Amino acid sequence: MKIHCFRLFMLALLPVSILTAQAADDTQLKHVILFGRHGVRSPVLPNTTSDTFSSLPFPTFSVLDASQPLGSLTVNGATNETILGGYYRLWLTQEGLLTGKDSADAAFVYFRANGFPLIIATAEAFAAGMLPGAKANVDTVTPNDPLFVPLNTGVAMIDERKAVAGVNGRIGGNPQWLLSAYAAELALMRSVLFNYPVSQTPAPATPAGKIDVTAIPVDVTAGTSTTPVNIGGLTQVIGAIDPFVMEYTDGLPAADVGWGQLTAGSIGQIYRLYDLLLNLEYRTPYLARVQSSNLASHIVRSLVQAAIGNPISGALGNPSTKVIVLTAANTNIEGLAGLLQLDWILPSYQADVASPGGVLMFELRQSQSTGEYIVRATYVSQTMDQLRNRTLLTLTTPPASAPVFIPGCSVGNATFDCPLADFVEVAKHAIDPQSADLVN
Amino acid sequence: MKVHTLRLVTLALFPGAFLAAQPVDDTQLKQVIVFGRHSVRSSVVPNATLNTFSVKQYPVFSVGTGLLTANGAKLETMLGSYYRLWLTQQGLLTGDDTADALSVYFRANVLERTIASAQAFAAGLLPAAKVNVNYFGPTDSDPLFDPIGAGVARLDLQMALAAVTGRLGGNGESLTSAYASELALTRSVLFGYPAGETPAPATPAALVDVTAIPLEVTAGTSSSPVNLGGLGMLAAAVDPFVMEYAEGMPAAEVGWGQLTVGGISQISRLSNLTLFLECRTPYLARVEGSNVASHVVRSMVQAATGNRMTGSLGSPSTKVIVLIASDNNLASFSGVFGLDWILPGYQPNFAGPGGTLVFELRQSQSTGEYIVRASYIAQTLDQLRNQTALTLESPPASAPLFIPGCSVGNATFDCPLADLVEVSRHAIDPWSANLTDSNR
Numbered sequence: 027m028k029i030h031c032f033r034l035f036m037l038a039l040l041p042v043s044i045l046t047a048q049a050a051d052d053t054q055l056k057h058v059i060l061f062g063r064h065g066v067r068s069p070v071l072p073n074t075t076s077d078t079f080s081s082l083p084f085p086t087f088s089v090l091d092a093s094q095p096l097g098s099l100t101v102n103g104a105t106n107e108t109i110l111g112g113y114y115r116l117w118l119t120q121e122g123l124l125t126g127k128d129s130a131d132a133a134f135v136y137f138r139a140n141g142f143p144l145i146i147a148t149a150e151a152f153a154a155g156m157l158p159g160a161k162a163n164v165d166t167v168t169p170n171d172p173l174f175v176p177l178n179t180g181v182a183m184i185d186e187r188k189a190v191a192g193v194n195g196r197i198g199g200n201p202q203w204l205l206s207a208y209a210a211e212l213a214l215m216r217s218v219l220f221n222y223p224v225s226q227t228p229a230p231a232t233p234a235g236k237i238d239v240t241a242i243p244v245d246v247t248a249g250t251s252t253t254p255v256n257i258g259g260l261t262q263v264i265g266a267i268d269p270f271v272m273e274y275t276d277g278l279p280a281a282d283v284g285w286g287q288l289t290a291g292s293i294g295q296i297y298r299l300y301d302l303l304l305n306l307e308y309r310t311p312y313l314a315r316v317q318s319s320n321l322a323s324h325i326v327r328s329l330v331q332a333a334i335g336n337p338i339s340g341a342l343g344n345p346s347t348k349v350i351v352l353t354a355a356n357t358n359i360e361g362l363a364g365l366l367q368l369d370w371i372l373p374s375y376q377a378d379v380a381s382p383g384g385v386l387m388f389e390l391r392q393s394q395s396t397g398e399y400i401v402r403a404t405y406v407s408q409t410m411d412q413l414r415n416r417t418l419l420t421l422t423t424p425p426a427s428a429p430v431f432i433p434g435c436s437v438g439n440a441t442f443d444c445p446l447a448d449f450v451e452v453a454k455h456a457i458d459p460q461s462a463d464l465v466n
Numbered sequence: 467m468k469v470h471t472l473r474l475v476t477l478a479l480f481p482g483a484f485l486a487a488q489p490v491d492d493t494q495l496k497q498v499i500v501f502g503r504h505s506v507r508s509s510v511v512p513n514a515t516l517n518t519f520s521v522k523q524y525p526v527f528s529v530g531t532g533l534l535t536a537n538g539a540k541l542e543t544m545l546g547s548y549y550r551l552w553l554t555q556q557g558l559l560t561g562d563d564t565a566d567a568l569s570v571y572f573r574a575n576v577l578e579r580t581i582a583s584a585q586a587f588a589a590g591l592l593p594a595a596k597v598n599v600n601y602f603g604p605t606d607s608d609p610l611f612d613p614i615g616a617g618v619a620r621l622d623l624q625m626a627l628a629a630v631t632g633r634l635g636g637n638g639e640s641l642t643s644a645y646a647s648e649l650a651l652t653r654s655v656l657f658g659y660p661a662g663e664t665p666a667p668a669t670p671a672a673l674v675d676v677t678a679i680p681l682e683v684t685a686g687t688s689s690s691p692v693n694l695g696g697l698g699m700l701a702a703a704v705d706p707f708v709m710e711y712a713e714g715m716p717a718a719e720v721g722w723g724q725l726t727v728g729g730i731s732q733i734s735r736l737s738n739l740t741l742f743l744e745c746r747t748p749y750l751a752r753v754e755g756s757n758v759a760s761h762v763v764r765s766m767v768q769a770a771t772g773n774r775m776t777g778s779l780g781s782p783s784t785k786v787i788v789l790i791a792s793d794n795n796l797a798s799f800s801g802v803f804g805l806d807w808i809l810p811g812y813q814p815n816f817a818g819p820g821g822t823l824v825f826e827l828r829q830s831q832s833t834g835e836y837i838v839r840a841s842y843i844a845q846t847l848d849q850l851r852n853q854t855a856l857t858l859e860s861p862p863a864s865a866p867l868f869i870p871g872c873s874v875g876n877a878t879f880d881c882p883l884a885d886l887v888e889v890s891r892h893a894i895d896p897w898s899a900n901l902t903d904s905n906r
Contacts, residue, residue, distance in 0.1 A: 186875075188873075191873065191874075191875040191877075192868050192870070192873075192875075194868070195867055195868020195869075195879045196806035196807070197814075198809060198865025199865065200808075200810075203808045203865075206810065207731065207813050209732075210732050224662075225661075225662050291643065292647075294643075294644060295646075367748055369634075370633070370635050371633075371634055371635045371644060372635055372640055373640045373643065374640075374643065376644045377641070426635075428636060429632060429636055430633075431629050431631070432632075433748035433749060436628060436632060437625065437628070438622055438623075438625035438626075439624070442632045
């Protein structure tokens with residue numbers, strides 16, 4: 027601890043000019059963790075429900091597994107995941123982590139997916155792009171995976187009242203105030219759902235037999251173990267707008283994207299309401315700590331395991347694992363990002379959006395001159411249009427990427443290098459030991 | 467440290483029902499720290515500059531550039547009067563102003579608007595007394611409010627730039643498109659055409675389109691270490707709208723008659739974004755907010771122990787501490803502790819004119835334990851505009867704040883003082899705080 031402080035002190039004394047003179051990047055990629063959201067899926071709510079929110083019926087999606095119509099990976103979603111996996115194949119081969127011999131490489135890759143068909147199918151589609159010549163084994167833990175739903179497994183413990191207080195104490199105890207701050211988004215959303223120009227005044231009444239989700243009172247109550255705090259009202263809002271991003275990125279005809287009323291930009295604006303819900307339910311510090319400490323712990327321990335080359339408890343894969351692919355939901359990505367205070371923004375998206383297939387990536391790199399291990403974090407995702415057009419990704423036409431500064435760890439260089447030892451210190455403070463286990 | 471950990475474990479084991487049984491509030495207010503923004507002022511950028519951004523002239527305030535307006539002073543006195551009522555009810559003030567003046571400590575940043583705000587607040591809080599407002603000379607840097615300029619906080623400029631860039635995906639362009647709706651609304655107001663007109667008209671001859679200046683992250687000054695290029699100009703262009711409304715200017719002069727209070731709020735997201743990046747970025751909040759945070763916490767410990775303590779404000783018998791500075795100070799301070807709020811009519815975390823972060827030090831009459839309660843209290847935009855008299859029955863708007871890592875799950879988000887000290891030990895950068903009592 028004293029050494030750590032001293033190091034920071036020394037850093038503070040370095041003149042700016044020295045810091046500016048960046049050495050050439052002599053680091054080599056030793057290990058990578060790709061923590062991704064599932065790909066484009068059909069809506070979670072049945073159309074019979076969401077159609078009560080809108081004048082016109084919601085479109086239907088073509089899904090991979092017709093026996094699972096709800097919340098299911100679409101055919102195009104699978105294609106997009108394989109395209110993304112194909113991009114990682116190219117990049118990881120360039121970086122020397124993959125060799126081109128898929129069967130041999132498969133032994134050094136660990137896939138873990140949260141145990142839903144949507145997530146597993148995403149991981150399999152990604153694997154088909156990354157290691158097309160191998161049969162990848164996607165690990166799942168059923169019925170509940172402690173990495174992704176630690177509360178369901180008893181690994182994490184929650185004080186429900188504190189969870190509700192943690193959210194209420196960010197919004198003045200009054201969610202209605204928050205909603206009025208988002209009046210522009212609600213007005214836009216209502217105009218799309220009820221099919222009138224957003225500028226129309228007065229706004230028309232709610233059509234007979236329809237529910238105006240923008241007018242449902244919002245309250246903060248105790249929820250379930252997967253969503254410990256329930257933000258009633260806002261949940262229905264999200265149910266109604268969730269399909270729009272999927273309609274666009276699945277490549278549905280423009281007339282079926284918000285019934286022809288929405289562009290990529292206005293989808294992003296409406297989606298601020300979804301971002302808000304995720305921010306409150308998963309990025310609220312107490313909730314991030316409870317829900318994401320176990321995942322963070324396993325990520326950090328896996329990086330340490332790869333660096334030292336010896337098995338350690340609470341890590342994933344084994345010391346020779348080179349690539350770890352974790353696939354879950356936007357809730358998981360927001361939670362981990364909240365815990366480590368990571369922010370990003372990519373073209374065509376709002377800030378901190380975990381997009382379909384989007385990946386929070388942690389690279390473990392080693393300096394070839396000093397031997398030091400550093401971590402680099404990046405958020406990587408296909409843009410809205412790359413998804414919609416199923417754009418082939420290559421090293422020259424890559425997905426969008428945002429290098430991410432890790433607070434308390436990254437140094438001030440161009441690649442935001444975070445020394446592994448410092449990352450461990452940051453994690454020690456950020457992680458709630460009562461909400462993490464040491465199971466491999 | 468061990469005792470602290472044990473306490474947390476015990477808490478985690480309490481069943482929810484036990485926590486639900488809240489005892490009656492038996493706490494008594496022992497000390498209060500009010501950390502406020504100055505009230506309504508004229509624009510900080512001269513109209514001669516602003517007028518190059520707009521087709522119509524910006525309205526002229528009755529005072530010079532960046533000064534507190536007469537109405538601003540009146541509003542601040544009304545706010546002080548409200549605190550007089552509340553603190554008398556709470557037993558911290560007695561009604562004998564001359565005697566009470568001995569147990570208050572006022573400190574204002576060096577600007578005219580902050581000093582005049584503090585004096586106006588004092589005139590409401592203790593109308594019959596001559597209250598001494600402490601402040602540094604006009605060319606000095608107050609170590610509480612400009613700790614970098616004062617040499618108390620040390621900034622690694624490369625780190626600061628990296629920390630901001632590393633939240634933006636390496637460039638500001640994505641942010642510009644994410645805020646397209648706010649930029650479009652701003653442009654329509656500045657250039658005097660209906661929002662939503664397509665195609666948007668060209669920039670009038672000889673005017674600067676502040677919505678089109680690229681957002682670049684570059685080194686700034688000690689009081690604003692990171693410069694956001696076009697976003698800074700944009701924030702300057704939209705800043706007057708809130709002030710025009712709060713000042714009570716005729717509707718035709720508030721955004722030239724084109725803005726509702728909702729539109730002002732929506733546009734204020736651009737000002738919020740500037741502060742979010744420049745002051746709430748974790749590294750910057752730590753450097754800029756640690757010294758004032760340290761002094762606030764130490765002053766509460768001093769009041770609780772009754773013994774003089776280094777690095778605190780006032781004396782052990784000080785009951786009311788009033789600190790008046792600017793929104794950037796409130797933003798970095800709240801960033802240090804991860805505090806979020808919202809009040810009706812405002813955007814989340816917006817510090818309106820005269821808005822105050824309040825820390826109450828309270829003592830349980832049964833156990834003797836000291837706890838801290840935080841809140842954000844401010845006049846609403848309409849209370850400001852209408853110069854609404856504030857009483858205990860018609861108070862300013864107020865948002866109780868959950869202090870992450872400290873507040874417990876009760877209705878008042880009580881944060882044990884001992885735990886706040888622990889939280890601040892980690893949150894505060896010891897290299898950016900001093901132990902000077904600063905009793906100017």
